[in-house]
Amino acid sequence: MSSPDRPLENADQQAQVFERVRKAHQMEATEDYVELIDDLIRTQGEARLVEVAERLGISQPSAGKTISRLQRDGYVTSEPYRSIFLTDKGKQLADSSRERHDIVFKFLLAIGVSEDTAKLDSEGLEHHVSDETLGVFKRLIKQHSERQAKK
Amino acid sequence: MSSPDRPLENADQQAQVFERVRKAHQMEATEDYVELIDDLIRTQGEARLVEVAERLGISQPSAGKTISRLQRDGYVTSEPYRSIFLTDKGKQLADSSRERHDIVFKFLLAIGVSEDTAKLDSEGLEHHVSDETLGVFKRLIKQHSERQAKK
DNA sequence: GCATAAACTTAGCCATGGCTAATTTTTGGA
């Protein structure tokens, strides 16, 4: 019942792979928050903590603590009891995160995954896709839409 | 410079998406550890903490603490100063994790991603791929290998 | 305009997963 013998790869190389995943996870909350805050500002005119917490499915104090960290790290500004604003740095990260998220989502649709599943999977996948892979995704999205147009 | 107006989705739905990502992250360390431990047992005859830590790129105490948790949760057994063994539950998780990891890796190769990037990306992506998406990946891997054979 | 409700903050708890320094146990070579 054993799989084919994969020889172990070099230990250092493998360590670098795991290190990269840890780095991605470090940025994950930041990316999801700024993307969500930007969405709320666009559609509601402002981003309130209560709405951020509700959409993330966590408590207000939990969301508030992370917002404080984002402020500390220069992604957002916010005065006590007021709504949340993105800094330039935060807006830039929101834009690039949304773009990447959209590409992953559309790619999943293009290869035949359902809307619901694509929405679920892309929320986690987006943070682990390299630029190289993203480029391949974009190419296949384009091919798919061209195929659709021709039909 | 604004993107097309995406209306906000339902808050509850969105919360469920994020909740699913949090669940996936809860399992992530467990899956990576049991997969690695299984690889070490297959190729080295045993899994030593020193090797687990080296390959994850973390300190021995950090790896040891997580191994304790895996033991507490029934994935591994290990006596003090001895090597690490997988329980049936751990072996099953290792097998299914490796299988999923391999599918993601081979899928990336099939769509034209380089070996190095596929190795990097698949280590993070694997934990966020649903069964539905995995099925699509498998289909496309098969199509690709058939195309290769025909050529 | 005032009372109540909603929003937010504060305080304090917990688990996970990193770390270093110091100690203990095991192992292997002279």
Place this chain on the structure above:
DNA sequence: TCCAAAAATTAGCCATGGCTAAGTTTATGC
């Protein structure tokens, strides 16, 4: 055999990201 090196453990630190309970501020509706 025994001693030094390697492996593992213990202790104690930290950041992140969850939580609840309780208090404060702001907004709302009568």
